[in-house]
């Protein structure tokens with residue numbers, strides 16, 4: 324399955340969620356490839372502490388082969404395709420958006436066949452931009468990670484409508500929710516997703532230990548029974564089944 328993760332504003336928790344989801348799926352015996360399509364502000368390599376040479380950008384520019392941009396995480400079944408920071412949008416590297424899409428699909432096909440990948444996860448850039456929409460377009464399912472900040476919520480509405488226009492199944496995930504307001508907020512976001520006609524995957528509460536890890540550790544690897552991981556597993560069940 325091709326799963327993409329988006330947000331309107333930055334810092335809603337996409338990279339953290341995608342990284343931990345990938346590790347969880349590998350613990351369940353799946354082979355997972357996580358692609359950093361946040362080319363303007365990549366961060367996946369930092370979360371997984373990957374020292375890279377060739378990246379997604381080099382592949383898209385035709386500077387290396389597909390197998391040169393895939394990095395195996397600590398001998399596990401999590402494979403990372405990092406990006407280096409790029410001032411351009413992915414589609415700006417090509418003459419037409421169609422070429423960008425074909426090249427990305429080529430990478431997925433080659434990597435999927437070579438490593439027998441079950442799921443590709445795309446860590447997308449925040450905001451409405453061509454890279455994010457390109458990824459949303461090729462995904463089987465797009466998840467919009469939002470907080471309850473009104474700036475995020477209004478953008479989530481826009482992103483959800485874009486997924487509808489692209490014909491991609493979208494679902495919502497609300498992250499960084501204050502624990503003492505969880506029930507109250509659950510009612511509000513249920514109503515919001517209902518009106519939007521978009522599936523609600525659930526809520527994840529603000530977790531002090533995740534916040535204080537500063538993306539230097541992966542809870543699903545080190546403490547898989549923590550509150551953040553337990554909530555993530557419930558959401559993954561709905562998302563992947």
Ligand SMILES: Nc1ncnc2c1ncn2[C@@H]1O[C@H](COP(=O)(O)OP(=O)(O)OP(=O)(O)O)[C@@H](O)[C@H]1O
Pocket residue numbers: 330332333334335336337338339340361364366448449498499500527528529530531533534535536537538551
């Ligand atoms: N549920 C949570 N509780 C507390 N902190 C969280 C939670 N989820 C993520 N964080 C923290 O929030 C910060 C931002 O998370 P992350 O980098 O995953 O966001 P992002 O959406 O990928 O950001 P960007 O849009 O800039 O790529 C990180 O320091 C992360 O550890």
Ligand SMILES: [Mg+2]
Pocket residue numbers: 337338339361366446
């Ligand atoms: Mg990120």
